[in-house]
Amino acid sequence: MNVSEAIQSRRSTRYLDPTHKLTDDELRKLLSASMLAPSSFNMQNRHVVAVVDQEVKDKLKAAAWNQDHVGTASAVLVFAGRLKAHRATDRFLRDAAKEAREMFEAMIPDFYEGKLELQREEACRTVGLAAMGVMLTARELGYDSCPMIGFDPVQVSEILGLDEDHPPLMMMPIGKATAEPHPRLGLLNMEEVVSLDHFENRAFTGEIEN
Ligand SMILES: Cc1cc2nc3c(=O)[nH]c(=O)nc-3n(C[C@H](O)[C@H](O)[C@H](O)COP(=O)(O)O)c2cc1C
Known part of the structure; x- marks a missing residue:
């Protein structure tokens, strides 16, 4: 499947086979796609929790207004932001050349520090790009997905142990479709x-x- 085919065939899919399991390799490939997504200054200001445990999926479903596909997915990816990622230059610039690192370290505090709205916006941008990469990779693997914001972020944070710096910004059930998507x-x-x-x-x- 080429990229155009993946883009055209991606649909939000809500009917998934609850018995289907992803292999470790498949899950790893989906997660790699999220990690290769671009981010401002290479901050990688996101964290993905991949949920495959049925009990946890059921709790997430309850926190997502009982939307079926959260319970029947082979995996539910929860994309959290990392709002203060800009402070950890030693983490995300650790492999950068000295000159690039010094240049970015001089720019980043002015750009992000104290700007809570920008920090959250930036996390939304990063998560959106990562999510699209995952959905297209899912198509390549023969799976379907559904990006979701229909959940209670406080409950989801409690279930997954996310802290204030890592708000859940998107939930994504992924699995084997059992029916054609709606028109x-x-x-x-x-x-x-x-x-x-x-x-x-x-x-x-x-x-x-x-
Ligand atoms: C940010 C966002 C939030 C969404 N939330 C939900 C959701 O909570 N539940 C759901 O079933 N679909 C959700 N959707 C899927 C949309 O309904 C769907 O993308 C839209 O109708 C277009 O259909 P398509 O994705 O099949 O092209 C969401 C999509 C986006 C991008």
């Missing part, structure tokens, strides 16, 4: 969501190429 709810046309050179210039028109 798409409908995609906006290109001129509604894309501009050329200036916001007002809607030069690209028509439906997306599918």
Whole structure:
């Protein structure tokens, strides 16, 4: 499966085989995809908890308004941010060349320190990119997924032992689909969501190429 095929065939899938298990290699491949995602200054300001234990999945399901796919998934990935990641340059720049490390260390505090909204935004950006990589890799492996925000973050933090610096930003059941996804709810046309050179210039028109 090439990248375009993975993008086009990815759908939020809510019917999953509860008996299906991922192999360790498959889970490792999905998690690697999350780790290879880009992040500002290479901060890697995210942490993924991969849940395969049925008891924990059931608790997460209860914290997610009983959405079925959380309980039937082969694995539920919970993507947390790492809000104060910028302080740990010794961690995420440990392999950088001396000049690059010094340059980044001089820039990072001004950029992020004390800016709570930016720290959270940055974590959302990083988690979003990581999540997309995982969903496309799932397609390559023959699996389906569903990105989710329909959960209580306080309960999820309690269940997984996440601290304040690691808020859960996205939950993602992954598994073997047992049914076709619903028809798409409908995609906006290109001129509604894309501009050329200036916001007002809607030069690209028509439906997306599918
Ligand atoms: C941030 C975000 C939160 C979402 N939350 C949920 C959710 O809690 N439960 C669910 O079943 N789907 C959830 N979805 C899936 C969307 O409903 C779905 O992406 C959208 O309808 C488009 O369909 P598609 O993903 O099949 O293309 C979420 C998607 C995103 C990106």
